[in-house]
Amino acid sequence: MGLGIKKVFKKIKFGKSQYLEGEDKKLRPTTPTKCPYREDGDCKDCEIFLKDIRDRKTGPSHPIHVYGCRIHKHFFTVYPHGFTPFGRKLIWLVGETISVMKKLVRTYFDAPIDGVNSIKWPIIWYPQLFEKPAKNEEKREEKKDKNTEGLKEIKGSFKTQKRHIDGLCCLFGIDKKSDDSRLRHISDLTGLSILNIRDAFDQQSRDGPRTYKSKSVSLESLLSKTKNMTLNQMLRLGSLVDYWADIRG
Numbered sequence: 001m002g003l004g005i006k007k008v009f010k011k012i013k014f015g016k017s018q019y020l021e022g023e024d025k026k027l028r029p030t031t032p033t034k035c036p037y038r039e040d041g042d043c044k045d046c047e048i049f050l051k052d053i054r055d056r057k058t059g060p061s062h063p064i065h066v067y068g069c070r071i072h073k074h075f076f077t078v079y080p081h082g083f084t085p086f087g088r089k090l091i092w093l094v095g096e097t098i099s100v101m102k103k104l105v106r107t108y109f110d111a112p113i114d115g116v117n118s119i120k121w122p123i124i125w126y127p128q129l130f131e132k133p134a135k136n137e138e139k140r141e142e143k144k145d146k147n148t149e150g151l152k153e154i155k156g157s158f159k160t161q162k163r164h165i166d167g168l169c170c171l172f173g174i175d176k177k178s179d180d181s182r183l184r185h186i187s188d189l190t191g192l193s194i195l196n197i198r199d200a201f202d203q204q205s206r207d208g209p210r211t212y213k214s215k216s217v218s219l220e221s222l223l224s225k226t227k228n229m230t231l232n233q234m235l236r237l238g239s240l241v242d243y244w245a246d247i248r249g
């Protein structure tokens, strides 16, 4: 399951770090110099040590590093740039300051990108070498009709696609729960006007009940109006809607 954009992780502070190749050709994160529990103005320097390297059932599909801070007496997980706690996919491309959704392939934005094109998950592709489970034959036939045959990815169920779309709509304030105060914060962070955000929300139900497609289309049109958003801005949006703790730095 991709749990990365879901409202359950507000209290989990986390770090992010760049992965560099060591002499042994293995990638590992650079050790952070500050822990996420160090408050602004705290004059005590952190003493960070590596506690563990853990296999994860969720999160990026490789072991991730857990560090501790002797000064602030906490452990914290360090995620690669672009990832959020427990997220299987990138929330944003590292180093990119782009606003066009189509460039966000292979992130959580896959869900609305497919949604805009009426492509419903699952998108299942089996290499010809493997015997295929009979129950998926029907789905494969369905995909042929939608010209997605041969797409070499398994992107999760329709439920997952809808969850990712709803999560992204929530990040950008185009959901029922965003009140004026939240919209103001989102507007400050994204540079989008509150009017733009409200329009995008109204657009979702203009032609009938809100669907995965209408939400995707409104998300795309809203994103086309953003300017140069960065990973840190995305992380702050997530913190604002309680998806994860605020990120420092």
Ligand SMILES: [Zn+2]
Pocket: 034, 035, 036, 037, 038, 045, 046, 047, 069, 070, 071, 072, 073
């Ligand atoms: Zn510390």
